[in-house]
Amino acid sequence: MEMIKVVANDINEAQTDQKEDQLLEASDVFTRAKHPVTLKFEDIVYKIKMKKGFYGSNKKIEEKAILKGITGMVKPGEMLAMLGPSGCGKTTLLTALGGRLGRINGRITYNGKPFSNQMTRNTGFVTQEDVLSPYLTVTETMVFTALLQLPNRFTEKEKIKCAEAVMTELGLSECKNSLIGGPLTRGVSGGERKRVSIGQEILINPSLLFLDEPTSGLDSTIAQQILSILLKLANGGRTIVMTIHQPSNMLYYMFHKVLLLSEGYPLYSGEASGAMNYFASIGYCPSVPTNPSDFLLDLASGMPSNGSWKEQALVKQTLISQYEKKSCRQIEG
Numbered sequence: 626m627e628m629i630k631v632v633a634n635d636i637n638e639a640q641t642d643q644k645e646d647q648l649l650e651a652s653d654v655f656t657r658a659k660h661p662v663t664l665k666f667e668d669i670v671y672k673i674k675m676k677k678g679f680y681g682s683n684k685k686i687e688e689k690a691i692l693k694g695i696t697g698m699v700k701p702g703e704m705l706a707m708l709g710p711s712g713c714g715k716t717t718l719l720t721a722l723g724g725r726l727g728r729i730n731g732r733i734t735y736n737g738k739p740f741s742n743q744m745t746r747n748t749g750f751v752t753q754e755d756v757l758s759p760y761l762t763v764t765e766t767m768v769f770t771a772l773l774q775l776p777n778r779f780t781e782k783e784k785i786k787c788a789e790a791v792m793t794e795l796g797l798s799e800c801k802n803s804l805i806g807g808p809l810t811r812g813v814s815g816g817e818r819k820r821v822s823i824g825q826e827i828l829i830n831p832s833l834l835f836l837d838e839p840t841s842g843l844d845s846t847i848a849q850q851i852l853s854i855l856l857k858l859a860n861g862g863r864t865i866v867m868t869i870h871q872p873s874n875m876l877y878y879m880f881h882k883v884l885l886l887s888e889g890y891p892l893y894s895g896e897a898s899g900a901m902n903y904f905a906s907i908g909y910c911p912s913v914p915t916n917p918s919d920f921l922l923d924l925a926s927g928m929p930s931n932g933s934w935k936e937q938a939l940v941k942q943t944l945i946s947q948y949e950k951k952s953c954r955q956i957e958g
C-alpha cells in the first residue's frame with residue numbers, strides 16, 4: 626500500500642512537472658530552476674565492511690566508518706563546498722546526498738521528502754572524471770545529449786535550440802566545432818571539457834546540482850570561470866553542492882556554505898563567511914593573514930601551517946574529540 630502511494634505520488638509530481646515544463650521556453654533552460662530544492666542532511670553515518678588480513682591468512686571482516694555523523698543544509702540559491710584532505714569522505718558524502726549510495730544511516734531530505742524518481746529527474750551529477758566521447762565535437766556532444774535527454778514534447782528543433790543556448794551561456798561557442806579529444810587525440814582544453822560536462826547535466830534544467838571536484842586540474846582563472854557559471858546557476862534558484870580542493874581566497878568567498886571534513890568527522894558546517902570567526906571563537910586562528918581554505922585544510926589535515934607538526938596534529942585531534950563529545954557540534958543543524 627505504502628509502495629502504491631509512493632508511485633502515485635511520483636506520477637502526480639511528474640504530471641505537475643510536465644505542465645510546468647511546458648511553460649518553459651526551450652532556451653529558458655539556463656535561467657531559472659523548475660522546482661527549487663532545500664537539501665537537509667542529519668547525522669549521516671556510512672560504514673563499509675572490509676576484509677582484514679592477507680589472502681590465506683585468518684581473514685576477518687571489520688567495519689570501517691567513512692562518514693561519522695554529518696549534518697547540514699543547503700537552500701535554493703546557495704552553493705555548498707565540501708572541503709577536507711584527501712580520503713576524508715567528501716566524494717562519499719556527495720554520492721550519498723546525490724541518492725547514489727546504498728545503505729546509510731541518518732536522514733537526507735529534499736524539500737522535506739526522501740529521494741524519489743521525481744528527484745532523480747531534478748538532479749544533475751557531474752563526476753570528477755569527464756565521461757565524453759573523444760571523437761565528437763562540442764556541438765555534436767551537446768546536441769546528442771539534448772536529443773537523448775530532453776523529453777519528447779520538445780521538438781528536435783527545440784532540443785537543438787536548447788543545446789545551442791546552453792553552449793552560448795557556458796562560453797563554448799568559440800570551440801563548438803572542436804573535437805573533445807582524449808589521451809590519443811588533441812581536443813578542447815581542460816576547462817572547456819569541464820564546461821561541456823556541466824552543460825550536459827544542466828540541459829535538463831536540474832534544480833539540484835552535485836559536482837565532484839569541478840575545478841580539479843584547472844588554473845585559478847579557469848576555476849573562477851567555472852565557479853562563476855555555477856554561481857549564476859545558483860542565482861537562478863538552484864541548489865549547488867560540490868567537493869573542492871583548496872580553493873583560492875576569491876573562490877572561497879563565492880561559496881555560501883562550507884562543510885569541513887576530517888577523517889569522516891564534520892569539523893564545521895555553516896556559512897562560509899563565518900568559518901574563521903567560529904574557529905577563532907574556540908581558540909584557533911592563524912597568526913598571519915591566511916587564505917581561509919588553506920587554514921581550514923591545515924586544521925583538518927593536521928599539517929603544520931604556523932605551528933609545528935606535533936601542535937597541528939594535536940589541534941586536529943582536539944577538534945575531533947570535541948566533536949565526539951558534542952561540545953563542539955556544528956553550527957548548523
Ligand SMILES: Nc1ncnc2c1ncn2[C@@H]1O[C@H](COP(=O)(O)OP(=O)(O)OP(=O)(O)O)[C@@H](O)[C@H]1O
Pocket residue numbers: 673691709710711712713714715716717718868
Ligand atoms: N567502497 C569502499 N571500499 C573501501 N574503502 C572505501 C570505499 N568507499 C570509500 N572508501 C574509503 O573511504 C575514504 C573516503 O573516500 P572518499 O573518496 O570519499 O574521499 P575524498 O575525501 O573524496 O578523497 P579525495 O579528495 O582524494 O577524492 C577513503 O579512505 C576511501 O578509501
